[in-house]
Amino acid sequence: MPVESQIALSGVHKTAFMAATLRAGHYLHADEPKIFEDAYAHRLLEMTDDEIKAFNAKIPGHLLSTCPLRSRFAEDRLAAAVGRVNQYVVLGAGLDSYALRKGDELGSMIVFEVDDPPFQAWKRKRIETLGLNAPMQVRYVPCDFETMSIEDALASQGFIADKPCFISWLGVTQYLTLDAIRETLRWAGARPAGSQIVLTIVEPEGRPAQTTGPRNIVDFTSYISMEDMTKILHDAGFSRVEPLTQAAADEFFKGRTDGLATPDFNRALAAIV
Numbered sequence: 001m002p003v004e005s006q007i008a009l010s011g012v013h014k015t016a017f018m019a020a021t022l023r024a025g026h027y028l029h030a031d032e033p034k035i036f037e038d039a040y041a042h043r044l045l046e047m048t049d050d051e052i053k054a055f056n057a058k059i060p061g062h063l064l065s066t067c068p069l070r071s072r073f074a075e076d077r078l079a080a081a082v083g084r085v086n087q088y089v090v091l092g093a094g095l096d097s098y099a100l101r102k103g104d105e106l107g108s109m110i111v112f113e114v115d116d117p118p119f120q121a122w123k124r125k126r127i128e129t130l131g132l133n134a135p136m137q138v139r140y141v142p143c144d145f146e147t148m149s150i151e152d153a154l155a156s157q158g159f160i161a162d163k164p165c166f167i168s169w170l171g172v173t174q175y176l177t178l179d180a181i182r183e184t185l186r187w188a189g190a191r192p193a194g195s196q197i198v199l200t201i202v203e204p205e206g207r208p209a210q211t212t213g214p215r216n217i218v219d220f221t222s223y224i225s226m227e228d229m230t231k232i233l234h235d236a237g238f239s240r241v242e243p244l245t246q247a248a249a250d251e252f253f254k255g256r257t258d259g260l261a262t263p264d265f266n267r268a269l270a271a272i273v
Ligand SMILES: C[S@@+](CC[C@H](N)C(=O)[O-])C[C@H]1O[C@@H](n2cnc3c(N)ncnc32)[C@H](O)[C@@H]1O
Pocket: 012, 013, 015, 016, 019, 020, 067, 091, 092, 093, 094, 095, 096, 114, 115, 116, 119, 143, 144, 145, 146, 169, 170, 171, 172, 175, 176
């Protein structure tokens, strides 16, 4: 039994497997053009390709698309920021594979992967079990957003607070209390000018009906409207908020025959300090 299997994970941690399963299914089975190419997701998961296919077959197209689309949105903006920032903070990293995919191309970019300690331990063991080499630019930052200081956690791993950074926070806010969301965004909004965050929310309309309809694998804690998140971001110190509009998102799904559709209540937005 691999060592990582002995690490106890909660339902919230396991949502990282679900996100990676959507990216893996997209990489392995979606039509061209792919929205996002994650060649590591299926390797990091402990699932066969058939299991990945069967899992994704049960998920409607507007949910299947959420993970590839948000990663595409974040990494397109990150690519545009490279050269101006050389610190990338991946909050709630899960099985994010940016660092593994970029490898030697990371150059001077330092990638800070932040996650709840048990899940991060699982991922690190999994990488070891697979015999993969995480690039030396990766810093692992164990941190529970509800109970620990992100500032202190990052500082302990060499994060330079007075230099700009790019931050992603994908598929995480729905699992957190509003206090933890505001606290983390206060830290993010206090970064030097030119810093940027890309994050996602689940809007209140995405709350499942009490008695019918598909359930999430764990209950969500926070549903936030675009309007409320925009205000929270401005209050936290961000000067500009740039949502991924429905029209821009629709462009990725025009003419597709694989059933993928624009996400409805899962929204992505960027904010600039
Ligand atoms: C749905 S996964 C998303 C993972 C990744 N961002 C992606 O897009 O694939 C949610 C992630 O948030 C992390 N997370 C949830 N609550 C957390 C908390 N209180 N502190 C730190 N990380 C947390 C989980 O461990 C998990 O890795």
